[in-house]
Amino acid sequence: MLIKKNALEFILGVSRELYPREFSCQLRGTDEVIEEAIVLPKTIYGEGFASTYLNMKPIDSSIIGSAHSHPTANNKPSAQDLRFFESFGLVHLIIKYPHKTIRDIAAYNRNGEIMPVESTP
Numbered sequence: 001m002l003i004k005k006n007a008l009e010f011i012l013g014v015s016r017e018l019y020p021r022e023f024s025c026q027l028r029g030t031d032e033v034i035e036e037a038i039v040l041p042k043t044i045y046g047e048g049f050a051s052t053y054l055n056m057k058p059i060d061s062s063i064i065g066s067a068h069s070h071p072t073a074n075n076k077p078s079a080q081d082l083r084f085f086e087s088f089g090l091v092h093l094i095i096k097y098p099h100k101t102i103r104d105i106a107a108y109n110r111n112g113e114i115m116p117v118e119s120t121p
């Protein structure tokens with residue numbers, strides 16, 4: 001999976017800005033490229049954000065997945081994350097602290113299996 005540089009920088013930037021709160025968004029693109037990060041107006045940023053996040057339904061068919069940050073240096077999915085990943089999409093990103101580079105990002109498919117992700121201009 002590829003991610004456009006703009007989308008990558010946006011996700012990392014907002015993750016850093018909101019730290020230690022968590023950030024979540026949807027991803028728009030194709031089956032090959034994550035083109036854009038979409039922040040839903042109703043998304044609540046905060047430590048208790050999980051219920052909003054789990055109810056986050058894709059807003060249209062170009063939504064290919066989700067991204068969210070973790071406030072720790074761990075980008076492994078929680079049991080709750082895995083249940084959410086199963087519900088839709090092709091790719092789900094978790095961004096770990098310090099939210100600085102693509103190396104802080106892990107990408108997972110719906111089954112929670114890790115997949116490679118690379119930046120593209």
Ligand SMILES: [Zn+2]
Pocket residue numbers: 068069070077078081094
């Ligand atoms: Zn998580």
